[in-house]
Amino acid sequence: MAVVKLLGTWFSPFSYRVIWALKLKGILYEYIEEDLLNKSPSLLQYNPIHKQVPVLVHGGKPICESTVILQYIDEIWPQNPLLPAEPYDRAVALFWIKFADDKGLLMSKLYRGNGEEQQAAVKEWLEMLEVMEEHALIGVKKFFGGDEINMVDIAFSFVAHWLGILEDVLGLEIFKPHKFPRVSSWIQNFKSSPIIKDSLPDADKMSTFLKRGREMMLTSKSN
Numbered sequence: 001m002a003v004v005k006l007l008g009t010w011f012s013p014f015s016y017r018v019i020w021a022l023k024l025k026g027i028l029y030e031y032i033e034e035d036l037l038n039k040s041p042s043l044l045q046y047n048p049i050h051k052q053v054p055v056l057v058h059g060g061k062p063i064c065e066s067t068v069i070l071q072y073i074d075e076i077w078p079q080n081p082l083l084p085a086e087p088y089d090r091a092v093a094l095f096w097i098k099f100a101d102d103k104g105l106l107m108s109k110l111y112r113g114n115g116e117e118q119q120a121a122v123k124e125w126l127e128m129l130e131v132m133e134e135h136a137l138i139g140v141k142k143f144f145g146g147d148e149i150n151m152v153d154i155a156f157s158f159v160a161h162w163l164g165i166l167e168d169v170l171g172l173e174i175f176k177p178h179k180f181p182r183v184s185s186w187i188q189n190f191k192s193s194p195i196i197k198d199s200l201p202d203a204d205k206m207s208t209f210l211k212r213g214r215e216m217m218l219t220s221k222s223n
Contacts, residue, residue: 002059004029013158014066015054023195025077082151100155137182160187169210
């Protein structure tokens with residue numbers, strides 16, 4: 001059996017996408033924590049283009065970019081499928097995955113922004129949440145995949161966990177459950193799933209880490 005390794009970072013939502021996909025498939029793997037300020041020779045070898053995590057290494061061959069990795073995992077290990085089998089449903093799922101990928105940059109925009117930049121990022125977050133509420137989650141049962149988590153749920157996981165942490169770090173209130181009841185229900189279902197709940201990064205630890213990073217960033221900008 002080919003050895004499976006995952007190079008990631010403990011705070012990255014993109015690393016957790018892969019962690020959860022592997023766990024949902026029941027695949028054993030070796031996790032290697034990367035320091036992005038002091039990148040390992042392995043990371044630079046496996047991902048020489050972007051030099052970023054996550055990187056899945058399967059049988060010595062690297063696969064980069066979280067969505068590409070998820071699709072690879074789903075094809076290699078067909079048990080507990082992460083995408084619908086029916087072509088139209090699959091196309092719809094891929095559309096929302098692409099949408100979530102495109103919005104992933106909002107985390108950095110919000111975290112790094114100040115003043116008008118941050119206000120613009122908040123506006124974009126609210127627009128994305130509205131699209132989730134009024135379009136993506138219409139007709140959705142427990143998860144995007146029905147009764148089971150699928151790749152769309154994993155793609156939107158940064159909304160479920162990381163947004164709340166960013167709100168705490170920045171002293172903002174963006175997500176209001178009463179305004180987005182479908183999103184709120186989905187978040188509760190997603191985070192209460194045993195595989196997700198048992199491996200979520202600690203919110204307090206992450207908040208402390210991100211606050212320190214933001215203070216350093218703002219100090220550097222002002223100098």
